[in-house]
Amino acid sequence: xxxxxxxxxxxxxxxxxxxxxxxxxxxxxxxxxxxxxxxxxxxxxxxxxxxxxxxxxxxxxxxxxxxxxxxxxxxxxxxxxxxxxxxxxxxxxxxxxxxxxxxxxxxxxxxxxxxxxxxxxxxxxxxxxxxxxxxxxxxxxxxxxxxxxxxxxxxxxxxxxxxxxxxxxxxxxxxxxxxxxxxxxxxxxxxxxxxxxxxxxxxxxxxxxxxxxxxxxxxxxxxxxxxxxxxxxxxxxxxxxxxxxxxxxxxxxxxxxxxxxxxxxxxxxxxxxxxxxxxxxxxxxxxxxxxxxxxxxxxxxxxxxxxxxxxxxxxxxxxxxxxxxxxxxxxxxxxxxxxxxxxxxxx
Amino acid sequence: xxxxxxxxxxxxxxxxxxxxxxxxxxxxxxxxxxxxxxxxxxxxxxxxxxxxxxxxxxxxxxxxxxxxxxxxxxxxxxxxxxxxxxxxxxxxxxxxxxxxxxxxxxxxxxxxxxxxxxxxxxxxxxxxxxxxxxxxxxxxxxxxxxxxxxxxxxxxxxxxxxxxxxxxxxxxxxxxxxxxxxxxxxxxxxxxxxxxxxxxxxxxxxxxxxxxxxxxxxxxxxxxxxxxxxxxxxxxxxxxxxxxxxxxxxxxxxxxxxxxxxxxxxxxxxxxxx
Ligand SMILES: Nc1ncnc2c1ncn2[C@@H]1O[C@H](COP(=O)(O)OP(=O)(O)OP(=O)(O)O)[C@@H](O)[C@H]1O
Ligand SMILES: [Mg+2]
Numbered sequence: 001x002x003x004x005x006x007x008x009x010x011x012x013x014x015x016x017x018x019x020x021x022x023x024x025x026x027x028x029x030x031x032x033x034x035x036x037x038x039x040x041x042x043x044x045x046x047x048x049x050x051x052x053x054x055x056x057x058x059x060x061x062x063x064x065x066x067x068x069x070x071x072x073x074x075x076x077x078x079x080x081x082x083x084x085x086x087x088x089x090x091x092x093x094x095x096x097x098x099x100x101x102x103x104x105x106x107x108x109x110x111x112x113x114x115x116x117x118x119x120x121x122x123x124x125x126x127x128x129x130x131x132x133x134x135x136x137x138x139x140x141x142x143x144x145x146x147x148x149x150x151x152x153x154x155x156x157x158x159x160x161x162x163x164x165x166x167x168x169x170x171x172x173x174x175x176x177x178x179x180x181x182x183x184x185x186x187x188x189x190x191x192x193x194x195x196x197x198x199x200x201x202x203x204x205x206x207x208x209x210x211x212x213x214x215x216x217x218x219x220x221x222x223x224x225x226x227x228x229x230x231x232x233x234x235x236x237x238x239x240x241x242x243x244x245x246x247x248x249x250x251x252x253x254x255x256x257x258x259x260x261x262x263x264x265x266x267x268x269x270x271x272x273x274x275x276x277x278x279x280x281x282x283x284x285x286x287x288x289x290x291x292x293x294x295x296x297x298x299x300x301x302x303x304x305x306x307x308x309x310x311x312x313x314x315x316x317x318x319x320x321x322x323x324x325x326x327x328x329x330x331x332x333x334x335x336x337x338x339x340x341x342x343x344x345x346x347x
Numbered sequence: 348x349x350x351x352x353x354x355x356x357x358x359x360x361x362x363x364x365x366x367x368x369x370x371x372x373x374x375x376x377x378x379x380x381x382x383x384x385x386x387x388x389x390x391x392x393x394x395x396x397x398x399x400x401x402x403x404x405x406x407x408x409x410x411x412x413x414x415x416x417x418x419x420x421x422x423x424x425x426x427x428x429x430x431x432x433x434x435x436x437x438x439x440x441x442x443x444x445x446x447x448x449x450x451x452x453x454x455x456x457x458x459x460x461x462x463x464x465x466x467x468x469x470x471x472x473x474x475x476x477x478x479x480x481x482x483x484x485x486x487x488x489x490x491x492x493x494x495x496x497x498x499x500x501x502x503x504x505x506x507x508x509x510x511x512x513x514x515x516x517x518x519x520x521x522x523x524x525x526x527x528x529x530x531x532x533x534x535x536x537x538x539x540x541x542x543x544x545x546x547x548x549x550x551x552x553x554x555x556x557x558x559x560x561x562x563x564x565x566x567x568x569x570x571x572x573x574x575x576x577x578x579x580x581x582x583x584x585x586x587x588x589x590x591x592x593x594x595x596x597x598x599x600x601x602x603x604x605x606x607x608x609x610x611x612x613x614x615x616x617x618x619x620x621x
Contacts, residue, residue, distance in 0.1 A: 051465040078465040089460035092454075093391040105380045106466050108373060134391065150460070228391075 006031040006189035007052065011061035014047055014213075021047040024061070029206070032123040034190040036204025038197065038303070044213040045193035047084055049162045052191065053083045063091050065158055082156030086163050092136035096127050096146050097134060100153060107154040121149040125179065141172035148179065158189045163169050165199060178203055197303030199269035207303075209310060217310050221303065225229035228301045228309040229256075230272040235281050235296040237265040242291055271298075374448050374467030381474020382481075385448070389482060395444065403437040407493045408606060410557060418558055423588060427502070429584035430494045431511060432556030434487050438519025439551050441483035443544055445475060445523040446530035450539040453531070458618075472618055476523055483519040487512060503589045511586035514599065518579045521603045522547070531617035555580050570594045575602035 007029035014022040022044045029035040039045050050056040052063055054074040090099055097118050104114030124147040130138060135146060142163065149235045151159065158198040160186045164180070165173040181204055184190055194200050201221045202206050217224060233253065237246055240262065243280045247258045250269050258269035271278040279298045285291055389395045389550070410429050420428040452458045461471050489511070491499075500506040526544065533543045553567060554560075554576040560568050571577055582595035 055459055055462055075465060079462060081463065082465045083454050083460065087456045089456040091388060091455075091457060093388045094384075098387065102380060102384050103464075104378060105463070106464055106470075108376065122599075231365060 004031050005029065005064075006033075006066055007035070007191060008064040009048070009052070009061070010063070012048065012051060012058050012063060013060035014051065014056065014058050015082075019341075021213050022051075025208055025213065025215055027208060028083070028213070029189060029191060029219075031189055031206040032184075032187050034192060034203055036200030036207040037191065037193040037210060038195070038200045038207055038307075039210040043210045045210065046162055047213075049083070049160050049191070049193060050092070053081055053160055068161065075110065080157045082151035082154065082159045082254065084144075084148045084159075084161050085166060086166070088143045090135045090138075090143055090146055090150070093134055095132050096122060096135055096138070096142075097131040099146060100150055101172055103150045103153045109153075117153055121152060125149045141168050141175070144168060144172070144176065145179070156188070158191070160191045162193050163195065164192070165194070165196065173199075195309070199298075201303055209307065211310075217306070224303065224306045225301045226273060228305045229270040230277060230301070231270070231278070232268050232299045232301065233271050233278055233296070234268045234299055235282070235286075235293040236261070237267065238292060238294055240265045243267070245282075245289060246286065246291050246293070249285040249291060252285065253278050253281060278296040303337065349591065358403045362400040370467070372542075374454055374469060374473075376447075377467045377470030378473035381470050382477040385474055385478035386481065388448075389444075389478065398444065399482055399486050400489050403433075404493050405491050406434055406437065407490055407497065410578075411497050414557070419561075420559055424498070426494070426498045427588055428559075428584070429516070429557065430491070430499045431587050432516040432554070432580050434490055434512070434584060435518050436551040436554075436556045437486050437490055438515050439547060439576065440485050441479065441486055441519050441524040442526035442547070443524040444482065445510065446526035446539045446544055447478050447536055449475065449527060449530035450534055450543075454536055465583050468508050468619070469615070472527060472614060474522065475527060478522050480516065480520050483523075484516055487515055487519070499521075503587060504543045511583045514579060514583050514586065517603055518576070520548045523607050524607060524614060528614040533613055535586070550574065550576050573600075575606070578602060 005028050007027065009025055009027040012022050012025040013020075025044070025048060027035065027037075027048075037045050037048065047056065051072055052065060054077055057071055066080050068076045068080075070077050083282050091242075094102070100118035100121055101114045104117050105111070109117060112133065113306070114199050117133075119128075122128050127142060127146060127149070130142060135143065136145065145165075148161070148164065151161075161180070165176050169174060177199070180190065180192070184203075190203075192200070193202060205220065206218065207221055207224060208215050209224070217227070233250065235246075237243060243265065245258050246267050247260050250258055250267065254269050254271050258267055258272050260267050267330060269282075276298065279296070283296065286296075288337075356513040389399075407429075410433060412422055415429065417426055449458075458471065501511075529543045530539055533539050549570075553563075553571050554574060555571065556576065560571045560577065563571055578595055579599045581598045582592065584590070585592050585595060
């Protein structure tokens, strides 16, 4: 149908015994764009990736990659995709170079071409100095880079990355983002799953949020944020006794009542899509009312806020408390969804 | 950072496989690439080399000098009796490597990566079995050399001697097919290593490999006499030392082919479902 869709997914269902992993997923990814698939542990992200990369057949629904059905035309789909899965698929006894050369040979490059392509990728991913060491001596970040390099050997038109930065330190994460941005700039269509809200925000053109095997929201990072109530003008009163005056002074900025926190002296007002003009107006109103404020700021809602607003709960995880990825969001679960978040998000 | 997707179309030599001939050619290429890959891995890990070479040598010496003196055999010296048996047993035990490597590669996601690539579906299994066949051929030749050093001799001419080695290797390859299925079905290196292959012990030790079956209790004889490893070993012994060939020859062939007919499709199906 849509001939500019690189990936089209309709009504995808998959269950494993009693577990309904996918419960009617619809997706569309435009050619050359990045779709960020966001969801907590067990949401069904990997299951979608496995179906799209021909590793798993759906129970119901269909999925097309570049117009090819992933079940009936699996062999053709395999020719156009690249996959870097949630865990790295590197043979650790072999060197980085050997890993890449063998992948090249399996894509039927001749020997010199496979060798050239391996060197090129090793350079590009800053693995040259380690290229002739067995991969079991690599750090986690190096293994991730090698794994991504392996998925790029045949220059796939559509690339699937399943949580490519999970387990990486902040510096390696940003390095990985840079690599991914370069790929995207060169026209690769990217299907990216992540649990990191800021990662989707950084890399994706479009975001879908999935939870319990269903898409619960989709759109650009901006439209998703608008659904939470848009921007927030926020400030703190050094003089707590003037809380009511301050709220009155900024009430005109929005239809909704400003929210106030007597404990901290914080005032927040949702201003929808208004930006700096709302900020300017707030400054004027407060000034003419003779109210002194600290830290007056316009804050974009974070995708954490989005998840809260959509599901009524923070991104919950299947992992026990202390699970490596759930901690940050778990901390926010105590806040009711309506209340303006008091901490700054990633922005 | 600039060359990632330049010449996107130029890098891929292969276009979608069309003709059957072309598919077979690419499939063969893939199988050889996988074979080379597995041999390279084998070569890198000292433990694998130990299991392929050192352990079988120790077995030969152990049976020849420690147990051998206590085991009387009819019409032959113990070392002549032992060699066909220990060659078959070692060839069968080589299949540990098959099951464990497959389970490990599934766990590591390596097999999934291959399944997402345009590789012939048969190539991973074919490469595995081909490299394992080479590996166990090496084991068999090493054992034979050690056997010669400790007194073993063929008594039936060169042709039958070669046939005996081929039969031993064939048994090993067939058992590798069973192990491949086990590895692919269990998918967990630990479980495969601890209980997935226990059946190999009765199959090889409750056979005529090390002790004449007539020396076992009656209920064990019933099993030992009618199981494929005994039948193959008896044929190997007849080839090496002389004796009637025909009966065990066709029984061996039926068993080996029968096991292939059952376990190759099972392994292929398990591979598709990984
Ligand atoms: N092979 C399988 N057998 C049984 N259940 C499975 C299988 N694969 C996935 N599931 C279940 O399906 C659900 C979705 O799993 P999936 O791996 O797609 O989640 P995910 O979003 O990728 O999670 P994570 O962030 O932890 O990787 C989970 O409840 C999971 O336990
Ligand atoms: Mg996952």
